[in-house]
Amino acid sequence: MYAKYFVLFAILFTGWFLRKINFIDDKMNHSMNKLIVYFAYPCLIVHNIGNVDMTGKVVLDFLITFAISLVCFFIYGAVTFGYAKARKFDPQVSNVAEFAMSTPNNGFMGFPVSLIFFGEKGLFLMLAHNAAMNFYIFTYCMGLLNRKNPKKKKPTFRSITRATLKFLLNPNILALFIGFALSLLGGILPDVIDEYLLYIGNVSTPMAMIFIGSSLATADLKQVFTTRINIESSIVKLIILPLLTVGLVMLLPVDPLIKSIVVLGIAFPTAATVSMLAEQEKQSVITASQILVLSTIASIATVPGTISLLNAIF
16 A cells, blocks of 8 residues: 555655756646646546446435535634634734645545545545535635635625636536536447547646646745644644544444545645635735645655555544
8 A cells, every 4th residue: 555655756756856957847837737637637537437337326425425525624614713723823824724724635636546545436536525625615715815804805696606606617527527427328438539538537647746746846845844833734734634534424324435535535735726826815825835845745654644544444
């Protein structure tokens, strides 16, 4: 199990090395990001979901995973708010820290890791976890980022509609709907197109890890490792919230794989989405990026440990 996980991080460090020697620059890194998010991952999703035997149980498992994950995300929001307040985080950055603590990288890292360790069904359920996170981001977290904004506007029908459309038009969510439709129609996709989707989709795993590694190469590691908020937020992100989730799902009468995916989903480091949205909303991008970097580095040890724990208890 550890060998498979460390292969992923060997690829990550390849990205770090290539950025350090300037083989990868900012423009290339940005292009990789767009290729993975807007094309490679959607191809992988359509291929994998489109080939699922869409029985009633499969659909039910997806919906159960989505519902449990969504409830957990709002619990994480409450827990991280309480933690930041109790630990007296700087009010100017506490909202970003709460966002970073509660939002995992269950796309870039979650998709390949769940596929490798839990197979196609694991990936399918991780998609449900990712969909729940997107709902959480574009509802609670957008309000969180604007919590101290004096110009904050009250939610309107138009703003809610816009947020809903933004969620539904996410390429990964669209791919999920397309995959569902193809599966329900019984494999109508021609083999040559399905093979094309598979080839493109298979690019996503190594490229995602190279992208993360390249992004880490630009970080000021001294500041990353010495700032209290970064350290505590990473501990909450990688240890406290996964253990809390184990307690939340332990006694639920659902498939053990669902429990494993819900726990694994939150155990990943901070999502890159946090930094991008913090920049968009004119909040502390530095705090978001530093927590992302530290939690990603620390996850080299914590994520394999989480997987081992899941195998032992579920």
